Amino acid sequence: MSILSLRDVRVSLDREIVHGVTFDLEPGGVVGIVGESGSGKTLTCRAALGILPEGFTVSGGSISLDGHDVASLSSKQWTALRGSTISAVFQDPASYLNPSLTIGSQIAEVAQVKLGLRRRALKARTLQLLDAVRLSSAVHGQYPHELSGGMLQRALIATAIAAEPKILIADEATTALDVTVQAEILDLLAELRESTGLALVVVSHDLAVVAQVCDEVLVMRAGEVVEQGPVEKILYRPDHEYTRLLIEEHESYGLERYLVTP
Amino acid sequence: MSLLEISDLDVHYRRRTGRLHALRSASLSLSPGETVGIIGETGSGKSTLARAILGLVRPSAGKIVIDGADVAAFTPRQWRELRRRGTVQYVFQDPLRSLDPDLTIFDSLAEPLRIHGSADIPDKVHKILARVRLEQVLLDRLPGELSGGQRQRVAVARALITEPRLVLLDEPVSALDSANRVQILELLKQLRDAGTALLFISHDLGSVAGVADRIAVLYRGEIVEDRAAASVINEPAHPYTKLLVSSAPTLRSAAAGRAARSELRNLLDLEGASA
16 A cells, blocks of 8 residues: 555645646655656655645645545644655755754754663664664764764654654755765665665756656656656656756767766 | 966965964866866865966965966956956856846857957857847846856856867856756867866766866865776775765765775774774
8 A cells, every 4th residue: 555645636836736646656666756846846845845844735636644644634633744754855964953952962852852762772772873874873962063064964864764664755955965875865765765665755956867767757847747657657758848858968968978878 | 389378386275263274285288178077065275276377375385387488376357357358268157146136148158259359249149149049039038037057158258259279167067957967068079179278176977088188186175096996996096086976976876885984984084084
């Protein structure tokens, strides 16, 4: 059964901005959303997280999260699900971490509040999480300003998975990073998926990033899903002109020009 | 003869914690009409290299010969003279940095020509705008009233208007969306084909690969590789270049190479520790 299911989800402010998004995410599965700024990919994620910005509403369709129809959830119920069932990381990790608290205490806080762990168990869990995101235990006592961008994103992933969520949304989580660091984070997400069965929603403006990790891809433009299907279909047999443009960009200007196709 | 010849360039920065060696005997040459990509990530020294070529940091050793003159030893006055000639121009990642927010697009484009003492300024401004495919109505606007892609095209136009022989581009497409990125890269290709030498600095191998004849890879202040673009990408020699190539997201290599990347990372960490 799907852990997250969107049926024709529409998001509106004064008028409709996202015009119907449908997908099913299975446990351990990966759905990718590709689109540029203004495509509606972030609003779609925020609708699934129940954190739409002020004034925005889900104006049509339905979202089912771990068997609950989210429209019927109270804000208290939402708070209980966020973190422990669904969690997210975004582009700028520094703005989601408190600069005056150590990394360890911020990871521990999530584990304490959501899992009710105490002292020794809490410390053990925090160190285990740092290890899971390939950060050394020295990071436990460090502050956000002491870490590089890639390390910050790892620390944020550690806080996001601290309460053992079933779904992690990564919205442009690697966009601001160097290419080798981006690959490290994508490798880490793939590892977490394999080792814990975490289901992922990977959102990026770059089709190639999404193609690295996803089973199913949605291509969005101006609030519309213009194409959707298994990654092989999107890459090798795209139907929509916009998808072809995204592929064409890579083939004319990217490494693809040189790489020998197997 | 080379248009730009950098040899054994060293740059140090003084830091509270001691001296930071930002560039270590970097050597690079660029012939007229050639496009060279410099690939480097955070801390590689790529911005230091750009700043040294523009005379914004003083090297501690080595030579930077532009068009026959060693600029590493230039006085501020000689630098002003070189800039006035407009032989070398630049485009940065954020066009707001190379455009004065209070000048209209027309004045931004006319300024280098006025400094240069050119005639027919309005005519040249109209022509360059057409060349970067922007509409003439934008001339009365301020940079803040343009989209990011339009601003970057204005920055490129401004760099080209003095007909420079060398254009230095520092992450020119990194802040743009895909449609605008394609347009700027297309424009760079046209420039290259028209004989302007380009030094294209970026962290993104993918965007450089489509335009550069040659690629130089900067890693921890050293140029570890400098060969034809196709050969750097297909047969990377240095472990860092291997990691870079295997990390670049492409449409063709889904999820493969995770173990190989992990090995290369370990190898490079060991190298760093012994350096």
